Amino acid sequence: MKVTSKEDLEDIKKRGLTSLQSDKTKVKVGLASCGKAAGGDKVFAKLEGTLEGQEGIAVEKTGCLGFCAREPLVEVEGPEGDSLVFEEVDEESAARIANSLKEGKTPEAKVLGRKGNGEKKYGDRKDLNSLDFYRSQKKLVLKNSGIIDPESLEEYAAKDGYFGLWKAMNKYSPGEVIEEVKSSGLRGRGGAGFPTGKKWEFARNAEGNPKYVICNADEGDPGAYMDRSILEGDPFSVLEGMAIGAYAIGANQGYIYVRAEYPVAVERLKKAIELAEDRGFLGEDIMGTGFDFELEIKQGAGAFVCGEETALIASIQSKRGMPSPRPPFPAQSGFRGQPTNINNVETWANVTTVFIRGAEWFSSIGTEDSKGTKVFSLTGDIDNTGLVEVPMGTTIEEIVYKIGGAERGSIKAIQTGGPSGGVIPKEKFDLPVDYESLQEAGSIMGSGGLIVMDEETCLVEVARFFLDFIQDESCGKCTPCRDGTKRMLEILERLTSGNSTEEDIKILEELSHYVKESSLCGLGQTAPNPVLSTLRYFRNEYEAHLEGNCPAGVCFE
């Protein structure tokens, strides 16, 4: 049945609510890639096998609960919404959980905390939201992740899903939708932070038809997996955002470009697109409004540079993924030479939030110039690795020490923005995370990878690591990037192997500026950032290497 009226939508929501608040005890296993990698599939099979045919108990899968360090996570939710989350569950403890449930007892296994209305039943347990890891987080983009079944459109609607698209298409003209996005203050979450509403406006005003919208899900930064988790945990939020964007821009066709390395995300997206089509949220005559929007998945083939807009477009058209000079910008001449708007996964998911909750509400979160939240994948030398979402403007201090649980004294720096970003020393951890502050500090917001590094990490070696990455992924089209990064890598290899000369640091610095200023695309223009930022804050480490001394004790083995 296709949705053609608000009553239909309310009806789906009602069914979703029934499914979310069923009178059964639900056993939910976090089965995003992280959960799977930690052994979640075996846990799921064990629970399902042991509890098969058990009346009043349902075993279900859900997305990422964020606390990846403690995966596999299993939530047992009673009919009254009283729930207990178990951590580091293996087959053995899964069997124990299942057997206790059969006997109507509280399972004995390692508990992360209680959730929902669990206070009465599990009062002696800590509330999940009071844990340091969760306390200062604010979930807009990840609000459904780990809560709904990512393959259930009904459950998505139960969380007001598709009410944003409904509002956008029935209450606003396309131009008003763009105004709404502008006034929300939403900026692109892919790295550079360009205002989303403005970008849409360029594409809408550009001459030429058809127009296209694209979702950039080519999350290639090493150390970043926010987009994967969104696609795996709440795929409909991305589809809804794209439909809103297509309506605003006047596009009837869209593509989602997903990396080859994300098979689970691709499967979830396929399923979500199919379900959305069945219900009339995609395809012809969306929700009876007469507006058509078709969406197709394009799988990448393994090339980091395809995260760059123009290279991505080349790749979707089955060409070598090489960037081209801008202008013309994709908004004027993009896919098949037509006006094209590209936003990344997290941006599209934020669009949905803007329309469900309203631009004014959205813009009340964050800082003056950076609105809303940002999702980070927090990894490296800390205990609480995981996916965290915080309001823009939260300090690095809070993220590293409080949420991440890092040990004071042992941490040296944090790396943000992947190979395009930089390193920020612990002395600057009072910086708020917003686009401008991070840029002034010599790094960038980037897509959201945060890698915490302790005293045993050599930052010259880290710079070498990133240059090695860039050199491998440089497409070879422009000389500064192709040859410049090669020379830079050679110098860093000399430094880390003890064969460097006094002049090396000076040449490295010079080359960094040349490559930054003269490369064709974002990959080359930002490639020197890891070098420049480590030179800025840790020049002493470079100088020590000249004398054959690696302060972290990593090099010259």
Next chain:
Amino acid sequence: MSQKSSPENSVQDKTFLELVEELPPERESVIPALQKIQKSQGYLPEDALETIADYTDTPLANVTGIATFYSQFYLEPQGDHTIKVCQGTACHIKGADDILDELKRELDVKAGEVTSDGKFTLTNVRCLGACSLAPVIMVDEDVHGNLTTEKAIEVLEEYE
């Protein structure tokens, strides 16, 4: 080079063609066609590249150029299972190199090579996006996390 006259190859050509036939016969189908062939064959045989060039009306040089640009495509036969050792930042600082070295020793291959029994291909990958469980490897489509050198070897036993 092309040996379309031999019956054996023409049968194979037909199979390749069958694999890509559901795609529209146009230039934009090259990458999806390469992906289909690789999924079914495990690599891209030269004849398959020719079939794709013909079918999509694209010069063979361009098809080859595309196949060699992307790291997902292989021009040589691969092992039954592909092991990808993540070299992302988090894995790098958590000892991915040790895992790679151990696998090289155990399987007696270099990165990018196939074991002598044809069972495994050992490769590097830039980032699998499972950074919180670093170091990780991916075998076929399964990600294995929180590895040590010993655990990495144990993982292989699941694929015997």
